[in-house]
Amino acid sequence: xxxxxxxxxxxxxxxxxxxxxxxxxxxxxxxxxxxxxxxxxxxxxxxxxxxxxxxxxxxxxxxxxxxxxxxxxxxxxxxxxxxxxxxxxxxxxxxxxxxxxxxxxxxxxxxxxxxxxxxxxxxxxxxxxxxxxxxxxxxxxxxxxxxxxxxxxxxxxxxxxxxxxxxxxxxxxxxxxxxxxxxxxxxxxxxxxxxxxxxxxxxxxxxxxxxxxxxxxxxxxxxxxxxx
Amino acid sequence: xxxxxxxxxxxxxxxxxxxxxxxxxxxxxxxxxxxxxxxxxxxxxxxxxxxxxxxxxxxxxxxxxxxxxxxxxxxxxxxxxxxxxxxxxxxxxxxxxxxxxxxxxxxxxxxxxxxxxxxxxxxxxxxxxxxxxxxxxxxxxxxxxxxxxxxxxxxxxxxxxxxxxxxxxxxxxxxxxxxxxxxxxxxxxxxxxxxxxxxxxxxxxxxxxxxxxxxxxxxxxxxxxxxxxxxxxxxxxxxxxxxxxxxxxxxxxxxxxxxxxxxxxxxxxxxxxxxxxxxxxxxxxxxxxxxxxxxxxxxxxxxxxxxxxxxxxxxxxxxxxxxxxxxxxxxxxxxxxxxxxxxxxxxxxxxxxxxxxxxxxxxxxxxxxxxxxxxxxxxxxxxxxxxxxxxxxxxxxxxxxxxxxxxxxxxxxxxxxxxxxxxxxxxxxxxxxxxxxxxxxxxxxxxxxxxx
Numbered sequence: 001x002x003x004x005x006x007x008x009x010x011x012x013x014x015x016x017x018x019x020x021x022x023x024x025x026x027x028x029x030x031x032x033x034x035x036x037x038x039x040x041x042x043x044x045x046x047x048x049x050x051x052x053x054x055x056x057x058x059x060x061x062x063x064x065x066x067x068x069x070x071x072x073x074x075x076x077x078x079x080x081x082x083x084x085x086x087x088x089x090x091x092x093x094x095x096x097x098x099x100x101x102x103x104x105x106x107x108x109x110x111x112x113x114x115x116x117x118x119x120x121x122x123x124x125x126x127x128x129x130x131x132x133x134x135x136x137x138x139x140x141x142x143x144x145x146x147x148x149x150x151x152x153x154x155x156x157x158x159x160x161x162x163x164x165x166x167x168x169x170x171x172x173x174x175x176x177x178x179x180x181x182x183x184x185x186x187x188x189x190x191x192x193x194x195x196x197x198x199x200x201x202x203x204x205x206x207x208x209x210x211x212x213x214x215x216x217x218x219x220x221x222x223x224x225x226x227x228x
Numbered sequence: 229x230x231x232x233x234x235x236x237x238x239x240x241x242x243x244x245x246x247x248x249x250x251x252x253x254x255x256x257x258x259x260x261x262x263x264x265x266x267x268x269x270x271x272x273x274x275x276x277x278x279x280x281x282x283x284x285x286x287x288x289x290x291x292x293x294x295x296x297x298x299x300x301x302x303x304x305x306x307x308x309x310x311x312x313x314x315x316x317x318x319x320x321x322x323x324x325x326x327x328x329x330x331x332x333x334x335x336x337x338x339x340x341x342x343x344x345x346x347x348x349x350x351x352x353x354x355x356x357x358x359x360x361x362x363x364x365x366x367x368x369x370x371x372x373x374x375x376x377x378x379x380x381x382x383x384x385x386x387x388x389x390x391x392x393x394x395x396x397x398x399x400x401x402x403x404x405x406x407x408x409x410x411x412x413x414x415x416x417x418x419x420x421x422x423x424x425x426x427x428x429x430x431x432x433x434x435x436x437x438x439x440x441x442x443x444x445x446x447x448x449x450x451x452x453x454x455x456x457x458x459x460x461x462x463x464x465x466x467x468x469x470x471x472x473x474x475x476x477x478x479x480x481x482x483x484x485x486x487x488x489x490x491x492x493x494x495x496x497x498x499x500x501x502x503x504x505x506x507x508x509x510x511x512x513x514x515x516x517x518x519x520x521x522x523x524x525x526x527x528x529x530x531x532x533x534x535x536x537x538x539x540x541x542x543x544x545x546x547x548x549x550x551x552x553x554x555x556x557x558x559x560x561x562x563x564x565x566x567x568x569x570x571x572x573x574x575x576x577x578x579x580x581x582x583x584x585x586x587x588x589x590x591x592x593x594x595x596x597x598x599x600x601x602x603x604x605x606x607x608x609x610x611x612x613x614x615x616x617x618x619x620x621x622x623x624x625x626x627x628x629x630x631x632x633x634x635x636x637x638x639x640x641x642x643x644x645x646x647x648x649x650x651x652x653x654x655x656x657x658x659x660x661x662x663x664x665x666x667x668x669x670x671x672x673x674x675x676x677x678x679x680x
Contacts, residue, residue, distance in 0.1 A: 082595030094590040098508035
């Protein structure tokens with residue numbers, strides 16, 4: 001691991017009207033590290049993820065990816081950054097319903113210029129490695145919740161991103177399936193050398209990550225490192 | 229009243245901005261449908277009243293011909309009108325499904341869910357019908373300016389009567405409610421309230437066969453029956469209606485075939501997504517471009533009229549009036565058909581953006597460029613638009629061949645006029661679909677993506 005964090009947020013402040021969502025948050029993410037951001041509803045954890053991912057621009061403080069100031073980028077450049085350097089796994093619904101699983105996974109690679117044939121072959125490999133061989137042609141509506149989330153994981157990783165952001169990735173799943181998805185998410189990102197940020201309110205989900213931070217009222221109120 | 233159904237107005241008010249947009253669009257569509265339908269029916273009643281009036285001495289009675297032609301115009305406009313009304317009833321289906329699925333989880337019965345939908349769309353239909361009657365009243369003086377049979381229509385000739393208005397106030401909400409409830413039943417809802425999308429079932433070749441039979445029937449009747457035999461005319465009008473309605477049946481099937489071809493050739497993400505969208509739900513794309521298909525059919529059927537009636541006004545003044553009237557009638561029918569097509573397309577496209585807004589917003593959050601999403605939206609309309617517009621016009625030209633002869637194909641001015649109408653129609657419909665662009669931007673501006 002390099003000494004400089006792969007992703008860092010410094011003194012992050014974000015307000016929505018009179019509500020302060022982030023009141024000066026510092027957070028670092030090392031190469032290949034997985035970080036769980038915990039907290040109750042309205043604590044500011046999703047806003048923190050959005051600021052780190054370049055979806056929202058913080059009102060104060062800075063976000064750096066490999067030393068590059070993300071906050072200074074324009075809308076178009078941040079969109080490009082999200083496409084090239086980040087991967088996303090949301091609670092549900094990010095898969096396009098009209099595309100079969102393999103094309104859902106291939107799409108981010110195609111967006112980066114990979115020819116359709118190569119992107120589809122790569123996507124099929126990813127699906128196979130996540131235990132979804134034979135389901136390439138199924139559409140999201142024909143997959144179980146756990147299978148759909150595994151497709152989303154493959155989709156997030158196909159471009160070889162620096163960081164994967166997962167916002168309540170198991171929120172729509174039962175406990176057993178949720179643990180299965182978390183295991184795959186953590187193991188696969190680690191194997192790929194990708195860092196991972198998981199927003200969750202579930203302590204058992206957070207247990208899968210190397211480190212966890214607790215956010216309340218827009219501030220980090222606690223940090224814990226997983227004992228090995 | 230059932231307590232769940234009694235809550236319908238509250239659900240309506242609590243829907244937020246998207247719900248207000250959907251409701252406004254639906255009411256506008258119902259209003260346009262009602263207003264234009266009343267104008268068309270008023271025109272038909274006007275011609276029928278004139279046909280029953282005493283004949284002046286020495287005058288040839290061609291008034292029944294006007295009545296027949298008015299029926300033709302009504303049939304040509306009825307399907308686009310029904311299509312627009314249907315689009316309005318289906319507006320925001322995915323959104324409504326998600327909300328109603330949540331209610332199912334809370335213990336609301338299927339019957340109550342269907343009743344809620346019925347009440348919601350029927351209420352929109354009723355408000356639309358009231359506004360449509362106002363629109364009809366506002367349009368009457370302008371419709372009355374159109375010269376037919378050597379004179380303009382009076383407002384009283386175009387008046388559908390109080391009974392007509394009452395029928396509109398009952399029929400529009402009833403049809404809207406039924407159409408809304410029917411569209412709800414076509415979406416499978418899982419116990420978790422997620423409207424599940426599965427691989428689309430292929431549409432049978434039988435659709436094409438049925439359309440060919442309808443068109444063939446029209447051609448045979450028009451070839452052997454002559455134009456003015458009473459039974460033949462009734463059969464002609466009937467088979468025209470069948471053939472025309474068949475366009476609605478065969479259109480989605482043709483679009484599905486186009487989608488398959490596009491999918492095989494797709495190399496870029498935009499082309500792939502556009503092809504998949506077309507293949508996934510050809511009926512939804514038909515709802516956007518079908519209006520133009522029907523208008524293109526009308527154009528193909530009517531554009532030859534100036535060429536086939538060539539009368540010397542000094543020799544035959546009554547024939548000259550008939551010639552002018554045919555051209556006026558054809559133009560009015562065409563303009564109304566194209567306006568209906570544009571309204572249908574705009575509403576269906578807005579509906580599509582709203583129904584896919586969660587997917588669209590999440591794609592954008594994950595870095596999919598806005599330009600790509602715009603390109604997919606545009607591409608999924610443009611190719612089917614051109615294909616359907618031209619295809620329908622050619623179908624009409626072929627269908628009317630026995631009736632009108634080959635003049636439409638031989639006469640360059642007719643073909644040029646047809647091309648000009650189609651180009652203008654495509655531009656108009658495309659412009660209408662572009663009105664959903666601000667809606668797409670507003671969907672993308674929302675970084676807080678909710679399940680519903």
